[in-house]
Amino acid sequence: MTGKQEATLAPLGGEGAKRLLRPYGDSTGDGMVQLSFTLPMSSLGANAKIAEGSAVQLAHKMGMDPALVVHAKPMGPDFTFFVVYGRVNHLVDPSVVEVVERDYELLSPKEVNAAVKRALRRRLVVVGGCIGTDAHTVGIDAILNIKGFAGEKGLEYYRELRVVNLGAQVSVPQLVERAVAEQADAVLVSQVVTQRDAHLLNTREMSAAFREAFPPHRRPLLVVGGPRFDETMSAELGVDRVFTRGTTPGEVASYLVHRLATQRRAS
Numbered sequence: 410m411t412g413k414q415e416a417t418l419a420p421l422g423g424e425g426a427k428r429l430l431r432p433y434g435d436s437t438g439d440g441m442v443q444l445s446f447t448l449p450m451s452s453l454g455a456n457a458k459i460a461e462g463s464a465v466q467l468a469h470k471m472g473m474d475p476a477l478v479v480h481a482k483p484m485g486p487d488f489t490f491f492v493v494y495g496r497v498n499h500l501v502d503p504s505v506v507e508v509v510e511r512d513y514e515l516l517s518p519k520e521v522n523a524a525v526k527r528a529l530r531r532r533l534v535v536v537g538g539c540i541g542t543d544a545h546t547v548g549i550d551a552i553l554n555i556k557g558f559a560g561e562k563g564l565e566y567y568r569e570l571r572v573v574n575l576g577a578q579v580s581v582p583q584l585v586e587r588a589v590a591e592q593a594d595a596v597l598v599s600q601v602v603t604q605r606d607a608h609l610l611n612t613r614e615m616s617a618a619f620r621e622a623f624p625p626h627r628r629p630l631l632v633v634g635g636p637r638f639d640e641t642m643s644a645e646l647g648v649d650r651v652f653t654r655g656t657t658p659g660e661v662a663s664y665l666v667h668r669l670a671t672q673r674r675a676s
């Protein structure tokens with residue numbers, strides 16, 4: 410590391426100071442990170458050293474130097490899982506990171522109910538489920554079921570919300586059909602499995618089907634969620650909002666009110 414970089418790294422005082430960060434493991438600014446990955450090779454018996462050397466080679470190519478294998482676990486005869494600990498030189502600039510900020514007020518269930526009643530004069534209808542072959546219902550249930558998540562009650566608890574939870578493995582045509590039948594204001598879809606980008610493909614298929622089935626002003630609000638979504642991708646996926654890991658029911662209820670009650674009333 411050059412002296413110039415050292416100087417930039419030091420926290421600068423004053424307004425607008427740009428602060429670059431470096432990861433650390435043992436002491437501040439030492440650049441140490443931990444990385445895990447699997448290689449499709451055996452580390453059994455005589456293969457152990459070559460396997461570890463291969464893991465170090467990959468880490469070097471990724472910019473870790475030095476790189477130390479701290480864990481190697483055979484996964485059957487032909488695969489090995491590694492954890493590598495090492496140093497990188499990359500700096501992080503938080504001032505240029507782009508994130509999706511929450512652009513709506515967080516409301517209590519009482520406030521949500523009052524806003525829906527005032528704006529819609531009827532219950533707000535939410536239809537939800539997991540689409541495609543995805544059977545991971547815990548996430549959508551955390552949002553919809555009365556028992557909720559992280560100490561917050563799910564949307565079923567809200568008096569002014571009517572929730573239809575379709576559960577696992579709902580096909581897109583089934584989802585559209587049910588949304589039509591229930592006169593859904595919002596459709597909430599969960600996608601947890603991301604193998605071969607299934608979550609992205611399924612979401613695009615779903616949003617296209619809703620655009621085909623509804624005229625623009627009648628289309629329900631489309632919300633997708635799951636732990637490996639990128640929140641910035643809503644436009645690309647054709648949905649109104651993407652939620653990721655750690656989402657709570659209160660955030661979703663507040664968002665629905667913001668879009669379907671507050672905004673609609675203002676327009």
Ligand code: B12
Nearest residue numbers: 543544545546547548597599602603604634635636655656
């Ligand atoms: C429980 C579990 C299962 C259970 C699911 C039971 C059920 N009824 O849901 C069972 C055993 C059935 C299962 C099966 C499989 N699983 Co599984 N499973 C898990 C596990 C351990 C936990 C998932 C979970 O419940 N998380 C807790 C919830 C609360 O978190 P969440 O889903 O992220 O939801 C939150 C947010 O993301 C968000 N959210 C989620 N959805 C939505 C939707 C909306 C609208 C909104 C607003 C928010 C939102 O809000 C929630 C609360 O904050 C994960 C590993 C892990 N630790 O994550 C693997 C995992 C998801 N499973 C995996 C796999 C591979 C499978 C199988 C393919 C295994 C197999 N070979 O058979 C099958 C697939 C079955 C299928 N057809 O889908 C992989 C997926 C890998 C990938 N890249 O896609 C994981 C990551 C395990 C791993 N490391 O390999 N699984």
